[in-house]
Amino acid sequence: MDSCVKIINEWDIVAARQLGRNVAKDLGFGTVDQARITTAISELARNIYLYAGQGQVCIEKTEAVGKTGLIIISEDQGPGINDLRKVMEDGFSTSGGLGAGLPGVKRLVDEFTIESNPGEGTLIKAIKWLR
Amino acid sequence: MRIPILKLHDCLLVSIQWELDDQTALQFQEDLLHKIHETSARGVVIDFTSIDFIDSFIAKVLGDVISMSKLMGAKVVITGIQPAVAITLIELGIRLEDVLTALDLEKGLEKLQRELED
């Protein structure tokens, strides 16, 4: 199963969220969670396209004691993020966007981690558990 | 692909039927403004019944096109926002405040007519 989408151009953003929607459906997520997952993937993939130039988004099933979920892994070797606290604030954007992306994704999923080093890139993991 | 924009009396009708990619969204923004100019439309109804998610980019394009239409003298009503879409938009932190909304296309047109009367 090919669970990763390389993000190089705008169309790859569409491909990534379609993959996410399909995996979410297969795992049995309801329509609201499907929308949350699709939206989160769209935000992360667009950030890669806009700020890192390229990277990839992987969508996989994940398991923990007593629960099943979907994990979104967004990875790039772009410029990285200097101030992680700042980019998690609502309304912070370096591109004239709404600045809703990252703080929004954090609210849409159950678990969210971000690692980034300036000059090295950014790794974001987001998990939504099946209820 | 371009989103078709229909004219009905002094209003424009748009029904978004498939998932929006960035280019299509931006093209729509431009097309709608030209169409308002061309037809002197006073109102626009944009229906989202077929749309199952809206992200921050599409929300920005949508908010912008509503403000731009207003500048040109046209009122916009958006209709058919699904429950899942409403929930994710609010969780994302996006509040399309001061935006006229209605449940479906028919109610949207009624609302627009009332708005245009007074």
Ligand SMILES: Nc1ncnc2c1ncn2[C@@H]1O[C@H](COP(=O)(O)OP(=O)(O)OP(=O)(O)O)[C@@H](O)[C@H]1O
């Ligand atoms: N993968 C990334 N690599 C480098 N910088 C990033 C990356 N993702 C986000 N950023 C930085 O974090 C900021 C905030 O991102 P966020 O997605 O929250 O908002 P935005 O993209 O600016 O606007 P929106 O997503 O609402 O359209 C961006 O403006 C950008 O500076």
Ligand SMILES: [Mg+2]
């Ligand atoms: Mg963003």
